[in-house]
Amino acid sequence: MKRMLTLMLSLVALTASAQTLTLKWKTDTLLRVPESVLFDAKNNVLYVACIDGKPDGKDGVGSIAKVSPAGKIISPAWVKGLDAPKGMGQFKNNLYVADISRVAIIDIGTGKITSFVEIPDSKFLNDITVDKQGNVYVSDTGTNKIHRIKDGKAEVYFESTELKGVNGLLAQGTDLYVVDFATGINYKLTADKKFTKYTTTAEGADGVVPVGKDEYLVSSWNGEVDFVNAKGEVKKLLDTREQKWNAADIEFDAKTNTLYVPTFFANGVMAYTLAK
Numbered sequence: 001m002k003r004m005l006t007l008m009l010s011l012v013a014l015t016a017s018a019q020t021l022t023l024k025w026k027t028d029t030l031l032r033v034p035e036s037v038l039f040d041a042k043n044n045v046l047y048v049a050c051i052d053g054k055p056d057g058k059d060g061v062g063s064i065a066k067v068s069p070a071g072k073i074i075s076p077a078w079v080k081g082l083d084a085p086k087g088m089g090q091f092k093n094n095l096y097v098a099d100i101s102r103v104a105i106i107d108i109g110t111g112k113i114t115s116f117v118e119i120p121d122s123k124f125l126n127d128i129t130v131d132k133q134g135n136v137y138v139s140d141t142g143t144n145k146i147h148r149i150k151d152g153k154a155e156v157y158f159e160s161t162e163l164k165g166v167n168g169l170l171a172q173g174t175d176l177y178v179v180d181f182a183t184g185i186n187y188k189l190t191a192d193k194k195f196t197k198y199t200t201t202a203e204g205a206d207g208v209v210p211v212g213k214d215e216y217l218v219s220s221w222n223g224e225v226d227f228v229n230a231k232g233e234v235k236k237l238l239d240t241r242e243q244k245w246n247a248a249d250i251e252f253d254a255k256t257n258t259l260y261v262p263t264f265f266a267n268g269v270m271a272y273t274l275a276k
Contacts, residue, residue: 019227021237021259021272025071032076034065034262036127036207036249037269038088038095043108044069046251046260048269049085049097050077056124058083058100067269069258078111087127087169087207087249091134096149098125098138103149119147119154126181127207127249131171139166141181146189160195162187168208168218168249179205179218186218186228199232207249209259211274217259219247225261238272245270 032052039046048065051057062082066074087098094114095106102116103125119125123142130136136149137157144166148157158176165182174191177198184203189195202220209217214230217237223245225238238261240247246264252274253260259272 024271026270027268029267037251037260089128089130129169129171201226209252219250
């Protein structure tokens, strides 16, 4: 009986750590400094935010590319006229893009920028997430604040001295998952502003995406991707630092178990199959 129990516990441990990433494809290197990827399931297309300049440069050369789920670049500059676009979020027919000190709103049907929401006193807007009510949350790595756009108006939603480089955001129900670029610490922020440490992943923490119930992938800009289970335990699934392939603001398609990784200075997007 004791041996059987030991075997069962071993199998449970093995199952819990069985996640792997296998490369499916990578795009041509025509995407200029891609920082973020977003999958639009309705239109079956990937949007890629391309900085094409300095990450803090207000130079008007940034763009949004369109890429097929098979890795074909449909349009390297579907939307033009942005500065240094980074994190993106979607609600209905609108695409929201963090653009240094403003959030661009793009009509997906036309590919036109319809308006900008200026974020007062912001310095380096980075990631975006949208909740089910259409509220847009955007992190400002330059001031360590999280802003919210509600009914078209921007407001400071949360700030804390614990944050040293707030970056990735993920809305889950009424909660926000927050990752810190400077420390790698992952936090959970509730609707009543209870802010607690959840776990720690690699420094340079960038994007955070759900892959199951209370399970997440967190990317590190340096080129790493960590899996976090429901207990907050961390397993490294990807490390491309030696190849000098960054892993910026990632995206995950649960239907196909595909992880999309923008490689920043490597000028492309890589797709991986997640096996659980």
